[in-house]
Amino acid sequence: MLKDITLGQYYPGDTLVHRLDPRTKLILTLIYIAALFTAIVYAGYALVVLFLAVSILLSRIRLRNILSGLKPLIIIVLITGILNLFYTKGEHLLVHFWRISIYWEGVETAIFMALRIMLLIAGTLLLTYTTSPLQLTDGLESLLNPLKKIRVPVHELAMMMSIALRFIPTLIEETDKIMSAQRARGADFETGGLIAKAKAMLPLLIPLFVSAFRRADELATAMESRCYHGGEGRTRMKQLSMARRDWIALAVGVLLLALVILFRRLGI
Amino acid sequence: MTPVLQTVRLTHRYSEGTPFERVAVDSVDFSAQRGEFIAVIGHTGSGKSTFIQHLNGLLKPSSGSVLFDGKDIHSSKEFTRQVRFRVGLLFQYPEYQLFEETVYRDIAFGPKNMKLKDDEVDERVREAAGFVGLGEEILGKSPFDLSGGQKRRVAIAGVIAMRPEVLILDEPTAGLDPGGREELMENILRYHDGGKRTVIYITHSMEDAARTAQRIVVFNHGHIAMDGTPREVFRRGFELIQMGIIVPQITRVMMRLRELGLDVDDSVYSVDQAIAALRETKGGGDRA
Numbered sequence: 001m002l003k004d005i006t007l008g009q010y011y012p013g014d015t016l017v018h019r020l021d022p023r024t025k026l027i028l029t030l031i032y033i034a035a036l037f038t039a040i041v042y043a044g045y046a047l048v049v050l051f052l053a054v055s056i057l058l059s060r061i062r063l064r065n066i067l068s069g070l071k072p073l074i075i076i077v078l079i080t081g082i083l084n085l086f087y088t089k090g091e092h093l094l095v096h097f098w099r100i101s102i103y104w105e106g107v108e109t110a111i112f113m114a115l116r117i118m119l120l121i122a123g124t125l126l127l128t129y130t131t132s133p134l135q136l137t138d139g140l141e142s143l144l145n146p147l148k149k150i151r152v153p154v155h156e157l158a159m160m161m162s163i164a165l166r167f168i169p170t171l172i173e174e175t176d177k178i179m180s181a182q183r184a185r186g187a188d189f190e191t192g193g194l195i196a197k198a199k200a201m202l203p204l205l206i207p208l209f210v211s212a213f214r215r216a217d218e219l220a221t222a223m224e225s226r227c228y229h230g231g232e233g234r235t236r237m238k239q240l241s242m243a244r245r246d247w248i249a250l251a252v253g254v255l256l257l258a259l260v261i262l263f264r265r266l267g268i
Numbered sequence: 269m270t271p272v273l274q275t276v277r278l279t280h281r282y283s284e285g286t287p288f289e290r291v292a293v294d295s296v297d298f299s300a301q302r303g304e305f306i307a308v309i310g311h312t313g314s315g316k317s318t319f320i321q322h323l324n325g326l327l328k329p330s331s332g333s334v335l336f337d338g339k340d341i342h343s344s345k346e347f348t349r350q351v352r353f354r355v356g357l358l359f360q361y362p363e364y365q366l367f368e369e370t371v372y373r374d375i376a377f378g379p380k381n382m383k384l385k386d387d388e389v390d391e392r393v394r395e396a397a398g399f400v401g402l403g404e405e406i407l408g409k410s411p412f413d414l415s416g417g418q419k420r421r422v423a424i425a426g427v428i429a430m431r432p433e434v435l436i437l438d439e440p441t442a443g444l445d446p447g448g449r450e451e452l453m454e455n456i457l458r459y460h461d462g463g464k465r466t467v468i469y470i471t472h473s474m475e476d477a478a479r480t481a482q483r484i485v486v487f488n489h490g491h492i493a494m495d496g497t498p499r500e501v502f503r504r505g506f507e508l509i510q511m512g513i514i515v516p517q518i519t520r521v522m523m524r525l526r527e528l529g530l531d532v533d534d535s536v537y538s539v540d541q542a543i544a545a546l547r548e549t550k551g552g553g554d555r556a
């Protein structure tokens with residue numbers, strides 16, 4: 001069911017990873033991604049995997065949840081892998097038939113590319129699994145604050161993002177409900193050709209849009225009647241603050257990136 | 269007699285296998301005979317909506333089974349689809365499901381999905397609209413231009429137009445004014461047609477349940493806590509209150525009288541019954 005989509009899902013907890021400042025986690029994720037794309041040798045990869053594994057262990061998120069989050073992307077991973085397998089030229093020919101030749105280098109690249117995508121997603125999943133959407137946007141807003149100087153509407157963007165994130169589960173729930181209601185009247189969303197399927201979506205999409213607009217309208221009214229007028233002078237109930245664990249975590253991140261770069265230079 | 273609907277140890281868990289897993293319906297055994305008029309009550313979150321969505325196969329049980337006329341409704345896809353039309357289900361706040369350009373076409377959605385001929389669809393739409401008191405002039409309007417009460421009627425007509433043998437309604441009167449509630453309850457009673465069709469409906473109003481239903485099923489934490497005639501259920505007024513169910517005021521008055529030591533029958537739920545019960549007590553007192 002739609003409910004089983006876990007992307008952007010938050011698993012509440014009280015571990016070291018959960019307690020880190022959202023800014024720390026955002027920066028660490030960026031460092032992690034940078035390290036992932038810098039690593040081109042085994043040792044580098046091993047280090048990145050180790051970093052992720054330790055983070056997952058510390059967060060007490062079950063591996064099963066991470067894997068189920070990866071599932072929807074399996075097709076992309078496969079396609080990337082296969083393309084790399086066939087299109088990478090190299091020196092060590094493995095198989096050759098008809099006009100297709102597979103090189104050892106191709107196999108290696110395919111595996112690394114597939115691994116890289118999966119690690120990339122797993123890392124970001126860990127971020128969203130351990131950080132509530134609200135914390136995430138607060139962190140983002142605070143990190144992007146300097147951009148206000150060049151007139152980027154940072155607060156508005158962050159507010160839009162947190163509203164969007166807040167309403168994803170609501171919309172999913174609503175979709176589920178309307179789908180059930182139409183099914184009860186014999187609507188069939190599964191069978192039929194492409195056109196039949198697209199047509200069958202109308203009884204779902206129209207009520208969904210109607211209610212989304214109604215909700216948007218209500219929310220705007222509710223915000224205005226609480227005197228919301230943008231970020232100017234707005235204070236927070238929960239102030240972000242960097243603790244010692246945040247600096248230590250960041251130091252570990254920087255160390256990771258430095259080591260990966262070093263390994264790449266050395267070529268081991 | 270084979271019950272028209274039956275559940276056998278029906279259990280439903282939401283978000284199975286995640287940290288948010290939650291048992292909403294817990295091994296419920298229930299059966300409804302043809303022609304019954306059943307009210308389902310229970311506090312918020314007790315699993316009523318989840319339960320009834322199994323009765324026409326919208327939700328699949330986590331374990332246990334649901335039988336229609338003695339046959340498992342998930343035994344084949346074809347049968348599940350058939351059951352969808354034979355067991356009509358009206359959702360909580362059904363006005364959000366309206367989508368067509370005109371009221372007429374919205375009511376026709378169900379019958380059309382049944383693959384009926386055009387003139388049969390037309391007949392049913394007009395009949396259903398008349399049934400819930402929607403005039404000819406409304407049929408051509410957009411459902412989005414109607415008032416809340418009118419939308420509710422359109423949604424109900426949309427289900428009735430399928431002429432289901434069993435009609436299930438999830439809080440059909442929620443959010444209606446007293447006049448609208450009265451009218452709607454009358455419509456539902458008329459659809460029941462003195463026992464020709466089966467009606468199951470969820471309500472938060474004990475008054476409604478007591479007045480119209482022959483049988484009341486009480487849900488509590490995903491279980492069926494009580495199941496019987498209104499009198500049998502109201503006799504356990506104290507337990508009902510403990511389950512967070514608001515009992516009719518007159519029942520509470522009688523319960524209080526009993527608490528104060530008066531030996532009255534407190535399983536009543538209407539003023540007339542209360543008067544009768546008090547008379548009886550007084551009569552008994554004279555004899556003593």
Ligand SMILES: Nc1ncnc2c1ncn2[C@@H]1O[C@H](COP(=O)(O)OP(=O)(O)OP(=O)(O)O)[C@@H](O)[C@H]1O
Nearest residue numbers: 282283290292310311312313314315316317318319
């Ligand atoms: N789609 C869903 N996903 C997860 N949990 C749900 C879902 N729907 C209901 N629940 C949970 O299942 C339990 C039973 O819900 P249900 O809607 O069946 O209650 P109800 O008796 O109909 O309540 P109400 O009187 O408020 O309509 C509740 O605790 C609810 O939080």
Ligand SMILES: [Mg+2]
Nearest residue numbers: 316317360438
């Ligand atoms: Mg409900």
